[in-house]
Amino acid sequence: MDVQKKINEWLTLNREQAIRLLKRLVQERSITGLESSAQAVIIEKLRELGLEIDIWEPDFTELQSHPYFVSPRSSFTDSANVVGVMKGTGGGKSILLNGHIDVVPEGDPKQWEYDPYGADVVNGKMYGRGTTDMKGGTVSMLLAIEALQALNLPIKGDIVFQSVIEEESGGAGSLAAILRGYKADVAIIPEPTSMKIFPKQQGSMWFRLTVTGKSAHGGTRYEGVSAIEKSVVVIEKVRDLEVLRNSRIDDPLYQSIPIPVPINIGKVSGGNWPSSVPDQVILEGRIGVAPEEEMEDVKREFEHYIGNLGEFDDWFVTHPVEVTWFGARWVPGTIDLKHEAMTLLENNYKKVRKQNPVIEASPWGTDGGLFTKVAGIPTIIFGPGTTEVAHYPNEFIILDHMMEAAEILANMMVEWCNMEDES
Amino acid sequence: MDVQKKINEWLTLNREQAIRLLKRLVQERSITGLESSAQAVIIEKLRELGLEIDIWEPDFTELQSHPYFVSPRSSFTDSANVVGVMKGTGGGKSILLNGHIDVVPEGDPKQWEYDPYGADVVNGKMYGRGTTDMKGGTVSMLLAIEALQALNLPIKGDIVFQSVIEEESGGAGSLAAILRGYKADVAIIPEPTSMKIFPKQQGSMWFRLTVTGKSAHGGTRYEGVSAIEKSVVVIEKVRDLEVLRNSRIDDPLYQSIPIPVPINIGKVSGGNWPSSVPDQVILEGRIGVAPEEEMEDVKREFEHYIGNLGEFDDWFVTHPVEVTWFGARWVPGTIDLKHEAMTLLENNYKKVRKQNPVIEASPWGTDGGLFTKVAGIPTIIFGPGTTEVAHYPNEFIILDHMMEAAEILANMMVEWCNMEDES
Known part of the structure; x- marks a missing residue:
């Protein structure tokens, strides 16, 4: 059985546990300053996966002097970043998977048909604040890593998973992760692109x-x-x-x-x-x-x-x-359209979804700009959330998209991380 | 010695006590809700003049149902209207002299060169919140009444002096005075017109x-x-x-x-x-x-x-x-340009100031509109304050104008109140 088929079968079998994980994440109201309970769910998952875990509260004083730092607050106490590294066997290209754990406030509850933190599943969609932006994307990343592990697929390059704070208020979480020294040959951020691929992002x-x-x-x-x-x-x-x-x-x-x-x-x-x-x-x-x-x-x-x-x-x-x-x-970001990671992502998209991906420039910034400009890491934005409902009442994610994104990422990583690292 | 000369001499002799009275009024910060200490100064003066005094807190519930009522507050406790009536000997035309005791807040004290409640006199001007709008006008009215009394000039019609609250927030004080039944054949309000005569006022x-x-x-x-x-x-x-x-x-x-x-x-x-x-x-x-x-x-x-x-x-x-x-x-107001009170006011203006008055329509409303529309009393706005500095930092009044307005009013009242009342 080929790798793609194995990944697909494993994901099909594990769909329900993936939905449960998303549910637990959505039920934690991780608005700015209150990220710790959602991060605890992430940490528990990373422990289960046996990754090398790094948990730290960003140092406000250190960040403050950085030209790209902005934040509405004056301390990151109780707002930790979480990183989990899956070490490859060596010699392959590395990849950084980044997602933010913070969500924007739910706004007027009367405008919601569903409990914003109920994580109700209705007709293949899960409703709630953060489903689309971007806890669903985070689950896609974790699923992809778990699939590689469960299937014992050999991986040469490292996979660096990051669950950061503060994307919604200017990116201090990702900046702190960059300053902590995390690097990779490419980064993917599964922000809600409605399954489009954004090699460029507006700042x-x-x-x-x-x-x-x-x-x-x-x-x-x-x-x-x-x-x-x-x-x-x-x-x-x-x-x-x-x-x-x-x-x-x-x-x-x-x-x-x-x-x-x-x-x-x-x-x-x-x-x-x-x-x-x-x-x-x-x-x-x-x-x-x-x-x-x-x-x-x-x-x-x-x-x-x-x-x-x-x-x-x-x-x-x-x-x-x-x-x-x-x-x-928000810093603008860009990756060369002919970058090998772009080619792999596009090819695996076609294999999984049996259609050509839409490739566009995003109308909004993401932490991808920081990876591009500060860390020099080419970054692609591609994720399962639905762009139109991010920040809105009745935010939802199409669960099939979350599973497909996981499948595309897993397949892409098998290829990317086993490519020779020439650096 | 003719009446005009007597009035002029009495006013000249009493200039200093008039300035002292204005000073005492300005030193009381009578913004909305805090009018009582300034009203106490008025009451003391009315007692000294021996007028029939009426002091009452407007009845919020009664006013509330009136179509012309507006007010930012919900009670008039501690915010009394004050009326003093000088009864004439009978058969003459009556006059109503109305002034508001409330002032707008002083705003940013840094924009003031003088203490807003210091009532400093510099080069013939008194500085302070309310000097121009319109405690100076109120002093002109009281001086005019006192002159008639002191000189024992015979007066047939009644003179109704009113010191009302709440002009700056919509006129509830004057409305309450109207509803209490005060009437007259004409009304004069010495708002700061820079000595212009306003027979019409914009609402x-x-x-x-x-x-x-x-x-x-x-x-x-x-x-x-x-x-x-x-x-x-x-x-x-x-x-x-x-x-x-x-x-x-x-x-x-x-x-x-x-x-x-x-x-x-x-x-x-x-x-x-x-x-x-x-x-x-x-x-x-x-x-x-x-x-x-x-x-x-x-x-x-x-x-x-x-x-x-x-x-x-x-x-x-x-x-x-x-x-x-x-x-x-603010309700618009108007008086016939050929009204006898207008003619008397214009003539006495010319006699006192040796120049023709400027007659205009005011660009702003006053309580005069309420007297016109609700009480049916023709109303003229004419006063000594300087229009440009009302509501501004460094508000001042030219003290000569205060004395001249008193002289014009006193002379006019002698004629008006001794005219046959045909009603």
Whole structure:
């Protein structure tokens, strides 16, 4: 019996235990700061698999000085990263499998048809916060490793499994894992791509624009300058910049995407009295960073553009709009489309799913950017979760996809990890 | 010696005690809810003048059912209105002198060069919160009454002095005084008009517009509909409505005013995450109501206009902008330009100041609207405070103006209150 068939049979036999594992993970509400109980489930599984386990709380002080560090918190106490290494017999290529254990909060429970932490299985889907983003992907990775072990398949290169914290708030968990020294010849992150393969990921940064007006009584509003009306100009001009930035993108991976690197203004607040002309408005948004762009270049272009708004409206000459960069930041990532790991992933995708994979550039950043830019590890994003339901009420995962992703990963790793390591 | 000269001399002699009275009033921080210590100063003065005094806390439950009632609070405990009546000898026309004792908060103390409650006198100006708006006007009224008394000038009609609460939050104090039954043939309110005479006052109402979008991830913002971008459309259309409404105004009193009845959008807030397409924006503003307009007609026009935004943008057909009326509301007021009280006020203004008064329509509402619409009392707004500094840091009053306003009022009352009452 060939390897592919063995893997398929083992996975078929172990489907129920895989679903139970996902259920246990989803039932732990691992929002930022509360990751430990879900990590405990991971640790238990890694012990069962007999991997070399490394559990540590990232060192805030050490991370703080890193240029790529962002985090909303001031300590990682009780928020440990977990790594399990399956040592190969030597001489083969290594692979890093990374998943984040943190989930975004469930939001208004009234918008959920299912208990967000109930992990109900209905018609082949499991419902709950984190099913898709990305505990299902994590189960796919663990299943793939377990299949290789259970089937006693010889593996030369190391497999490094990581369950990290804090992806949803900027990637401090993966950054800490990189700084701890974990390396590999390639990385795969099974974020919810709806089974698409993303060799490139858009990065993004948050900006804050402070627009100044001049206060006056609303009854004589002509004596003031409304920061709300000036914000309208800023919003329109930011849209023009978005058009300009996207006009430069000719990557065929972005062919079917209406706006490859959007600039989104997500928050607005200004004024403090309905009867007063508002003298300040704050706009907060996210600027997309193309996979090949440097974040510093994008900052400079944005600041330069906003600094020149006086060309369109004299007011801004004397009252320039202030730009600040704050909060979250996701680094763009990329891997060569002809990289051997890409070829293996595509081939095994075709073998398992009997169809060609969709290969696209992701519209959002992942920790993959950190692996690319900080660790120099080519990274592919490919996972079983459904993109559309990530962060939404009634988040679910299609369980067949979770099993298929595990099968693709297991088959790919058998080939990849037995390739000669030339480094 | 003629009456005018006597009044002038008495006021000159009593300038210092008038400044002391203003000082004592300004030193009491009578923001909403804390009016009692300033009212105590008023009461003491009314006792000294021997007027018939009426002190009462407005009845919240009674007021609540009145169509013109608005208030941010739920009780008037410790916030009493104060009225003092100087009975005439009978048969003459009566006059109501109304001032509000409440002041707006001082705001950021760092923006003040003087202690906001220090009542410092520098170069003929007194600085402090409430000097201009409108404790200085209140002192002018009290001085005028005291002059008539001190000089033993015969007065036929009654003079009703009112020191009310809550003008700054919608006029509940004056409404309560009206409902208590106080009436007169004319009313004067010495709000800070910079010595201009306002026979007409603009009213205003607060509206809230809820603009709906469709949420999406910022990286795929084309899958959502930004409530911020839709708000831009709403803001532009509200500006068009302002143009339309003002194009109908041909009152010569508004000739020199760029926008007679402005619509001001004073507050904006929306979205909750820089990386998400915002699905709701709330705009809060103030719509000016022309002196002759009915507030209900203005509401209907505004609602109808906002309800038809779908003509300009299909989105609003399926996602109509919601209009709510909330918070403060100031009723427009008006008096016939040929009213005898207007003529007397203008004549005495000329006699005292040796120049023609500026007669305009006010850009903001006062409690005068309530006297006009609810009590049917023709009302004139004329006072010594400086319009530009009301509600601002470093608010001040020109003390000469306070004395001149007192002189004009005293002279006018001598004539008005001795006119035959034909009613």
